[in-house]
Amino acid sequence: MTSLKEGLVVATVHEGSIAEEMEIECGDRILAIDGQEIKDIIDFQYLTAEDEFIMLVEKANGELWEIDIERSYGEVLGLEVEAISTQGLKLCKNNCVFCFVAQMPKGMRGSLYDKDDDYRLSLTQGSFITLSNLAEDEFERILKFHLSPLYISVHAWDAEARVRLMKNPKAGDLSKQLAQLAEAEIQIHSQIVLVPGYNDGDVLEHTVKELGGLHPAVQSIAVVPVGLTKYRENLPGLRPFTPQESQDILTKGEAWQREYRQATGRSLVYFSDEFYALAGWDFPSIDSYDDFSQLENGVGMASKFRHEFNQFLQRLPQIVPERKVHLITGVSATPFFAHLIDQLATIQGLAIELHTITNEFFGLTVTVAGLLTAQDIANQVGNIKGEIFLIPEVMLKADEDIFLDDLSVEWLSQALQGTPLVVKNQGKAFLEAVTGLSLEGEEIE
Known part of the structure; x- marks a missing residue:
């Protein structure tokens, strides 16, 4: 029997599910599966993927239940947990010049102030991570268990430019990390938050070229303009893109798309709807967005709509x-x-x-x-x-x-x-x- 830890708290039990049949309830804690401690959502999903397993659950009254789970092909367990891990979210250690959280006033939803940089959220919810805050054992875990797809904030391939943007020396390790992920055949969806004077122009072109060279591991490259609020006291002086600059970026972008479509069958690099609005251009046809892999990032929403x-x-x-x-x-x-x-x-x-x-x-x-x-x-x-x-x-x-x-x-x-x-x-x-x-x-x- 495993030593007892906090476990993951059950947040939702779906009606008619195996979990409901086994009398698992909201507030119960899942401590172990087949004797292995459950420390995060990855453990939970990986260990409950089998058709048969034993789940150790701590009930609200402190009782420990060992529940034998057997399910037919395609039948789901039917529960969701509250937190990503027993230790909570892995928080961001970068100090990006464009960080939107740093530009927010007080009085908003509390969760909006959490600067997460958690690879488990990237895997399960499509949140973007930087890779600059990963411990060595976490990166090895990604490779070992082939955790895919991952959504990665690249911003710049050039190490000096990326460190300048993110104010973290470890940000310069990106090219090596991406090469390892690609070699392990982990699917990558990347984004570039574009900031005038930091990672546009030649830096952007170099970044897109290097990411494109990692296809098919890199499945998408989204380019989005920096978002700036009025709450930028004591923050670096940044400006938005002008309409002419946006037009120039899209003109180059369309040329890249033609090249990639000929070479890979995909546009591969995509620009957010906001860039088209800034440029005053019409939105492209839906064919330009392939499988709409970055729809939640504001890429292709208008065309699809x-x-x-x-x-x-x-x-x-x-x-x-x-x-x-x-x-x-x-x-x-x-x-x-x-x-x-x-x-x-x-x-x-x-x-x-x-x-x-x-x-x-x-x-x-x-x-x-x-x-x-x-x-x-x-x-x-x-x-x-x-x-x-x-x-x-x-x-x-x-x-x-x-x-x-x-x-x-x-x-x-x-x-x-x-x-x-x-x-x-x-x-x-x-x-x-x-x-x-x-x-x-x-x-x-």
Whole structure:
């Protein structure tokens, strides 16, 4: 029998699952599987992958249960745990010049101030890590158990440029680390947060070239512009990209995409929607994004949304029951949604008012919808007296109807005196919310 540690606390037990049948409950602690201590989510997932195993559970009253688990092919255990490990999150030790957490004011959701750099979150949730804070045994564990895919913040291939960006001497070890991961055939999705004067120009071109050379291990290279808030006291002086600079970057980027598509069958390097908005360019076709591997990073969202919108637009009737809808978005997305609303203008009975919210909370240089707060929306929309308003899901915490300023959708509803609808970032969901109709068919994956 293993020596008892804290274990992982059960957060959710799914109805009708094996876990429920075995009377596992929220608050129970999973201590061991087949005699091996459970120290983190990797242990848990790896050791419960078998069809038969013995789980040691500590109940709320202190009782220890040894539970024999047997399951059929494809049958899931049906539980989720609270924490990534018994020791909590592995936190970031970098001091990046562009760190968004360092640019946030007080009074926001507490979890937003956690600077995580945990490879286990990268594996299980797609969070980006830098590799600069990994202990040697952790890196060996990644290689040994072939933990894949990993999402890695590269920023710059050149060691000097990366150290300058991240203010951590260990940041210069990246090229060696990536080579080892590629040799182990671990799939990598990389991102480059682009900062004027730090890692653009020749540094960017070199970074993209070196990452492309690691294909097929490197499956995607996302390039996103630096995000700057008004809360930058005592931080390095940075500036956003100009429209002309954004156009120049995209022009080079399209040339790289053509080369990679010819060589690999994939565009491989992708640019965030924000870059196209900054440049004033139309968004590319969905074919440019291959499998949308970095959708959650704001890469390809607009193109996918537009494609789904056009798919389902033709299924709408020309007359709908009288309906007034207020669409709330940020500065960057306003031209995009204004065009979509124009396409709906011929539908009788439907009235849509577009509200462009400027970001007073973070500063006017922040223009994406996902960083809007309930306070700014309430102050700028005003009283809409019972009418419907649409809240893009991207504005809210993943598992709660809470904005970045820790205010709820219910609070905003009371402030506006309106009826909120939280809408997924999908063309079909948008049309259904706007019209109040149910549309048949599936959106693209």
